[in-house]
Amino acid sequence: EAEVAQSPRYKITEKSQAVAFWCDPISGHATLYWYRQILGQGPELLVQFQDESVVDDSQLPKDRFSAERLKGVDSTLKIQPAELGDSAMYLCASSSQFQMDGQYGYTFGSGTRLTVV
Amino acid sequence: AQSVTQLGSHVSVSEGALVLLRCNYSSSVPPYLFWYVQYPNQGLQLLLKYTSAATLVKGINGFEAEFKKSETSFHLTKPSAHMSDAAEYFCAVKGANNLFFGTGTRLTVIP
Numbered sequence: 001e002a003e004v005a006q007s008p009r010y011k012i013t014e015k016s017q018a019v020a021f022w023c024d025p026i027s028g029h030a031t032l033y034w035y036r037q038i039l040g041q042g043p044e045l046l047v048q049f050q051d052e053s054v055v056d057d058s059q060l061p062k063d064r065f066s067a068e069r070l071k072g073v074d075s076t077l078k079i080q081p082a083e084l085g086d087s088a089m090y091l092c093a094s095s096s097q098f099q100m101d102g103q104y105g106y107t108f109g110s111g112t113r114l115t116v117v
Numbered sequence: 118a119q120s121v122t123q124l125g126s127h128v129s130v131s132e133g134a135l136v137l138l139r140c141n142y143s144s145s146v147p148p149y150l151f152w153y154v155q156y157p158n159q160g161l162q163l164l165l166k167y168t169s170a171a172t173l174v175k176g177i178n179g180f181e182a183e184f185k186k187s188e189t190s191f192h193l194t195k196p197s198a199h200m201s202d203a204a205e206y207f208c209a210v211k212g213a214n215n216l217f218f219g220t221g222t223r224l225t226v227i228p
């Protein structure tokens with residue numbers, strides 16, 4: 001079964017350092033999402049890509065967060081500088097247009113657990 | 118705007134007992150609703166979805182949910198809890214282009 005790949009699985013970084021997460025969606029999925037899930041809460045959308053274009057980044061803290069999907073395939077989410085409050089699970093998901101039109105939702109990766117110390 | 122509210126952040130049941138996890142939705146259009154399960158340090162796995170066909174939806178692992186428009190609810194149930202059901206469960210509603218999630222319910226199964 002096709003999967004959304006994310007790396008690293010776990011990351012510990014010091015406050016004020018830079019950190020990056022990588023996501024490889026299911027092959028052929030045009031839409032890619034980055035969600036942040038703070039412990040004890042539900043996932044919240046940070047950014048959504050359609051191919052290489054940003055569809056929605058209204059909740060992305062742009063002073064420190066950036067995301068790119070240069071070739072419309074894999075994606076990188078970066079935080080610089082990291083703050084203590086950024087400790088969370090960062091989840092990537094992808095979907096095809098067929099999935100969203102058919103209301104099938106989307107497929108999540110296993111996430112990256114970030115701890116900022 | 119679409120949103121979901123999950124009632125009860127923690128639910129405990131005995132092994133073999135009925136599982137009931139509550140979700141109410143708010144939507145200005147006919148909603149498309151989902152339940153996801155998350156095991157510790159894992160991503161979210163789709164349990165089931167409501168896409169305006171049958172109001173009683175069956176999912177994986179013996180779970181099912183019933184869409185009730187009059188109550189704006191989409192509660193998740195399972196007749197008999199297993200230890201392996203212990204996890205966090207999220208209800209979600211489809212917005213224009215993405216999903217909006219509830220705050221989750223942690224299910225504990227007591228042996």
